[in-house]
Amino acid sequence: MYTLYMAKGTSALAAHILLEEIGAEYQTRILSVPGGDHQAPDYLAVNPRGRVPALDTPQGVITENPAILAYLAQAHPEQNLAPRDPFAFATAQSANLYLASTMHPAFAHKLRGARFADDPAAIASMKEKVPANILECARLIEDHLLQGPWVLGATYSMCDPYFFLVHRWMAANDISTDAFPRIAAHVDAMRARPATQAALAQHGL
Ligand SMILES: N[C@@H](CCC(=O)N[C@@H](CS)C(=O)NCC(=O)O)C(=O)O
Structure with missing residues (x-):
């Protein structure tokens, strides 16, 4: 089970689409950037960078869009979402x-x-x-x-x-x-x- 920390309409949409594409089991935690949720202590404990998205995985939290996308692709190789060469x-x-x-x-x-x-x-x-x-x-x-x-x-x-x-x-x-x-x-x-x-x-x- 993954948890995607996201804010609506932000770049978190990319990982969100990929999670749907994979058919992965995931839940979302929706933050409000204008409301400052991304700077609140409970979220900074997840991602000290204070940005969305962050993806909580069975091995820990991953931040930065390219890292999240590559992780999801490599963790689900049967979906052929990243080249192996x-x-x-x-x-x-x-x-x-x-x-x-x-x-x-x-x-x-x-x-x-x-x-x-x-x-x-x-x-x-x-x-x-x-x-x-x-x-x-x-x-x-x-x-x-x-x-x-x-x-x-x-x-x-x-x-x-x-x-x-x-x-x-x-x-x-x-x-x-x-x-x-x-x-x-x-x-x-x-x-x-x-x-x-x-x-x-x-x-x-
Ligand atoms: N380099 C980060 C950038 C993430 C980022 O800037 N996200 C925006 C939303 S699209 C954000 O959290 N903005 C809040 C802020 O800049 O304080 C990534 O690619 O994941």
Whole structure:
């Protein structure tokens, strides 16, 4: 039995979709980020980083989206959600880590500028730059990372639930998927899957 610590509408959606895809036994603990639940002592005891998601597993807690996704894929090898060849696995990790280390932080500058600067003008300037940075990330994903129809090509993998967040980060910055046919087709293919639908429903989306 897994426990997914999540907040609705956040990047926890990726692990949530993968749990549904696997058909794993899990429960959710729903936190409110605006309500500050992620900074409350009982949650900091689970994840001292004070972020969601966190996944409690029979071996302990895992944090960071790419680590959670890779763990779930490797803990359920029969589901074929991660390549076994080292180079192919590294390619999958490279795609997921691009989201974790570049696109998600670029998005975070919209709301979390105060983590990077104190000067209100600097914060405003960072915020202003977010749509351009998200657009640049989307272009790289369209042209280089999303092979189509799935991220890794013909086979659905641990990367797909994470890349489903891309269009949400784009939409939050008023960037349409119209000029991004691979991303648009990926969104449609993801939405057609019962696991995605089940997770979205639990996020009220
Ligand atoms: N690097 C972390 C980032 C997680 C993260 O920033 N989650 C957001 C929700 S999408 C969060 O907890 N935000 C609360 C905050 O930044 O205080 C990961 O990939 O898991």
